[in-house]
Amino acid sequence: MELTGARWRKSSRSNGSGGNCVEVADNLSGLVAVRDSKDPDGPVLVFEPEAWRAFVSLGAGVR
Numbered sequence: 001m002e003l004t005g006a007r008w009r010k011s012s013r014s015n016g017s018g019g020n021c022v023e024v025a026d027n028l029s030g031l032v033a034v035r036d037s038k039d040p041d042g043p044v045l046v047f048e049p050e051a052w053r054a055f056v057s058l059g060a061g062v063r
Contacts, residue, residue: 006033
């Protein structure tokens with residue numbers, strides 16, 4: 001899977017102390033990619049946009 005054009009942004013849910021750092025790339029055609037910002041060359045989870053929206057909406061009430 002080609003992710004060269006991915007524009008990664010840190011999730012607003014990530015904290016500033018170095019933990020829980022999640023980055024999301026949602027500029028790719030037909031998919032949303034998610035990775036650990038502490039391991040940018042590590043594994044990437046890939047979601048279809050509809051599945052990503054459902055996942056994010058489920059977590060919207062969790063703090």
